Amino acid sequence: MTLHGFPGEVVCRTFPLTLRGLSRTWFGSLAPGSIENFKELAHLFLTHFRVSRRRRCPTAFLLTTKQREQENLKTYLARFNTERMTAEDQEENINLPALLGGVWPRSTFRAELAKRISMTLREFMDQADN
Structure with missing residues (x-):
């Protein structure tokens, strides 16, 4: 929801409609x-929730994601994809x-991959699904 150019009173009254879960509970506890105004509300909100913000890891962090010894390929691919989504860049x-x-x-599977020519990530995921 975007409210550019509306008075602060309108923005303050519509702000709670955008909240869910813990942020809604926090707002209800005020x-x-x-x-006094939306600027103060925004400052309180950001101050309260800044510490819980998820930091994005550098893309190079993906190099540390390894398949575990007893982990099947499908589970590893799902875990890798989750880590990839938290990376700064794709x-x-x-x-x-x-x-x-x-x-x-x-x-x-790794030995089989070594025999193949290079491919894109999408092609790899399709091959792994097969």
């Missing part, structure tokens, strides 16, 4: 009449090498 030139480098070294 004492009535304790906020760089194809790092994603695929990081994914391949993380496949368990003694895996027959």
